[in-house]
Amino acid sequence: MSLRTAGSVLVVFLWSVAGTVSAVEGHSYFHVTYTHQRICTLKGTSVDISCSYTYPSGHTVSETNWYTKGKLNKAPQILSPGYGGRVEYLGNMQSDSILRITDLREEDSAEYKIRFRTDQTTWEPTIPGTTLTVTGLQVKVTPATVTEGQKVTLTCSTTCTLSDNPTYIWYKNGHVTNQSTSLFLNPVSSEDAGRYSCSVEGHEDLPSDEETLTVT
Template sequence: MVLRTAGSVLVVFLWSVAVVLGQNGWSVTYSTQSICTLKGSTVDLSCFIRYPSWHKVKTTFWFTKKYDVENYVNLRNDPNYKGRVMYRSDKTNGHILTITDLRERDSAEYKFRFITDQTGEKYSGYPGVTLSVTELQVKVTTTWWSTTLTCSTTCTLTGNPTYTWYRNSKIVQGASSPSYTVYFKTEDSFYCAAKGINSNAVSVEGHSYFHVTYTHQRICTLKGTSVDISCSYTYPSGHTVSEINWYTKGKLNEASQILSPGYGGRVEYLGNMQSDSILRITDLTEEDSAEYKIRFRTDQTTWEPTFPGTTLTVTGLQVKVTPATVTEGQNVTLTCSTTCTLSDISNPTYIWYKSGHVTTKSTSLFLNPVSSEDAGRYSCSVEGHEDLPLLKRLSLSHVRMCDPSPVVFFS
């Protein structure tokens, strides 16, 4: 078993035994039968295939949906997984599916299918791997003398991870136990984390005291667009909110920056101010990528929550070429790439241009195949955002980049 963490990404990779046997030497062996992991993390599902030695595998894919007898939906072509899946294989007939930025709707049974060069010879591994995606939630249990906080999930996390408890963003307990007990009343906020993924934050006073809930923990959006970062909050009865401020958390030794309405002509505050607030930023740049938080002042006190806010990532579009080195007569695949998975555009439509003219509109971010006979200048954009500003020019072997996304030129 291997667990690896990158930032707030939890990767679960398991080696246990779950075998699906076929007849006449055909089989799919999955590394595990079930996995429970966290929303926002990354997971690897793996299997090993067996087939007659005189066959050669031509096509492999993972799937969760089957609409008809031979109508399987390759995860690569499923818009719900766009830009979030990757296939890998090795020389020992091992095959790995990687899914990033997991959502709760990704919970499903994942199966592997392969097709050989012999007519009609194909095989699917049933049953597959059951993936359950859950979110960390803090549940509060109060007695007359203490309050117990429990880091809860809807299924038992695979790998028995260690839970870490934070009080005002400082670690107060790191142990295998998902529970933490407080024996005193306090205005501090608490939250838990497992392998880099944070839960919601609570006060031991419950919702009768100050509490902020951010609508989104992370947002990925395009350079040049606008974004709404929102939250709701509660506070003790008898208080009246008199002032709201959004700010970016300071980076390294930098001080926090207050984003007052009208700041730089790009910031606006929306909402009723008494229970919810929205920070709208227009004409986004990559420098706007940061963690955004709120603090407010009532007629009795000033309160600044210490738990995580909303992390905004602003990305541009780039055309990537596979393989990277293009030779004459070789087919390549073009990918309309971003540095993160767009979260504010549901099922985006990608527009491909050749020599400045629209050639394709599709929900697929791939243009494939492109050959030397299709020589021209290629670029891409997202429908509704065709007029984004010029991105940084890049230069690769046989490749030239420019607007509206970097442009690929085959000579």
């Protein structure tokens, strides 16, 4: 995973429910509850991955790490605060923690986990974590070959489902033309030919690449 300095406005698209993991030490339990099991968010934005945790009374948390396994058979990558200029730890670090990653890119997609140790234990616990998927936007044209008079659909496509019913903005030749998930041209004409792109409302600075619609 490549991390480099950048900044961006915070946007997060979430789905699924919280997950919990427990580790047993004798008759004492360590619990971690992740706020979300899965997060789908836009490339170029920021994300907060959060959790809360409990441990036996009398213990004090001495160190907390967020990490990701990365590729198979690779050692865990510790994402310490400031790592690559894009990582920040938030929360009180005794009962809750937030991993903030800025300037997201698709290679940041991974499962992120927290581990902590107390003054009386080694690292507790590890899995499961929160699975982050970072997606860009892509314009898809159906059908692929367009003839005048056909019904044509342009879809603002993502690799995962963005929650919160985001509003999409459509551009033709660089100018705003519509607001909808899909753009329907029925029937399509030669006047509809041009360069189309889309963005999510509120993040117009992160549009998709342009797709050229040719009408024959």
